[in-house]
Amino acid sequence: MWWLSLSIGNSRLHWGLWCENSLEITWNSGYLGDDRVTEVIRGWQEGKLWPSGGEVEPRDLDGIPELAIASVVPEQQGRWQVYPHSRTLGIADLPLQNLYPGLGIDRALALLGAGTRYGWPVLTVDSGTALTLSGADGDRAFVGGAILPGLGLQFCTLARQTAALPEIAVPKTLPPRWATNTADAIRSGIVYTLTAGVCEFVRDWRRQFPESAIVLTGGNSEEVAAYLRAIAPDIGERAIADPDLILWGMGEVYRSGKV
Ligand SMILES: Nc1ncnc2c1ncn2[C@@H]1O[C@H](COP(=O)(O)OP(=O)(O)O)[C@@H](O)[C@H]1O
Numbered sequence: 001m002w003w004l005s006l007s008i009g010n011s012r013l014h015w016g017l018w019c020e021n022s023l024e025i026t027w028n029s030g031y032l033g034d035d036r037v038t039e040v041i042r043g044w045q046e047g048k049l050w051p052s053g054g055e056v057e058p059r060d061l062d063g064i065p066e067l068a069i070a071s072v073v074p075e076q077q078g079r080w081q082v083y084p085h086s087r088t089l090g091i092a093d094l095p096l097q098n099l100y101p102g103l104g105i106d107r108a109l110a111l112l113g114a115g116t117r118y119g120w121p122v123l124t125v126d127s128g129t130a131l132t133l134s135g136a137d138g139d140r141a142f143v144g145g146a147i148l149p150g151l152g153l154q155f156c157t158l159a160r161q162t163a164a165l166p167e168i169a170v171p172k173t174l175p176p177r178w179a180t181n182t183a184d185a186i187r188s189g190i191v192y193t194l195t196a197g198v199c200e201f202v203r204d205w206r207r208q209f210p211e212s213a214i215v216l217t218g219g220n221s222e223e224v225a226a227y228l229r230a231i232a233p234d235i236g237e238r239a240i241a242d243p244d245l246i247l248w249g250m251g252e253v254y255r256s257g258k259v
């Protein structure tokens with residue numbers, strides 16, 4: 001009756017502990033080394049949950065949990081597939097239409113989670129390592145989307161590929177637009193162009209699907225939500241923030257009997 005959902009992203013692991021259809025706890029962790037993976041799997045086989053790297057307390061499960069894996073990082077997914085009670089999800093397992101071959105399973109699951117919780121049509125904005133937009137219509141058919149470097153990645157790449165630009169943390173609030181020093185200039189350039197781009201996509205989506213929910217998720221969703229509220233309140237105030245969209249999508253696949 002207990003099962004685990006593991007979504008493997010390009011920066012880290014996203015975990016959910018489920019009791020049937022009820023999501024009990026969620027946490028994130030870094031990637032784990034082989035020894036640690038072996039240790040965690042041994043724990044599961046003894047009916048123990050030992051979330052590592054996360055802030056969740058270990059606990060006893062009555063039974064050996066199933067593990068559902070959704071991954072966009074092949075090298076990481078193999079480490080967890082050795083668990084005998086695991087099942088790896090592909091886009092063919094999802095009750096969505098018109099998905100293209102090669103579409104990220106995280107994007108498809110986030111859409112499924114968002115549509116299930118907030119209704120169809122729906123647009124998801126996932127601010128993770130990459131920032132992705134993904135939209136589906138009222139028939140649960142994928143309409144399309146976009147991929148760009150995520151917030152953290154933009155700051156990091158700019159610093160790494162230039163001699164004079166420093167590494168800067170992702171700002172929590174809106175920086176000044178017309179900067180008079182280097183750090184603010186970087187903040188301004190990245191934050192205002194990224195936010196303007198997201199707004200443009202959302203506005204176009206709303207022209208096609210005026211009633212659609214707009215759902216924000218991913219490691220930088222709080223920052224993106226704050227920028228949107230400050231720059232475009234008509235979008236920011238109405239957008240829904242939900243950090244667990246991918247896990248909710250996995251729950252929906254479980255409910256349909258495919259896990
Ligand atoms: N504790 C954290 N560890 C890693 N990234 C974090 C953390 N907190 C916030 N972030 C931000 O979230 C981004 C990753 O988003 P996330 O949705 O977790 O990634 P992914 O699903 O691609 O692994 C990073 O680029 C970083 O800017």
Ligand SMILES: CC(C)(COP(=O)(O)O)[C@@H](O)C(=O)NCCC(=O)O
Pocket residue numbers: 008009010011072102103104105106107126128129130131132147150
């Ligand atoms: C676009 C992504 C890299 C996003 O990954 P993330 O930032 O969530 O780790 C991932 O969804 C992916 O590898 N997609 C495959 C290409 C596509 O969706 O078209």
Ligand SMILES: [K+]
Pocket residue numbers: 126127128129130131132218
């Ligand atoms: K992402």
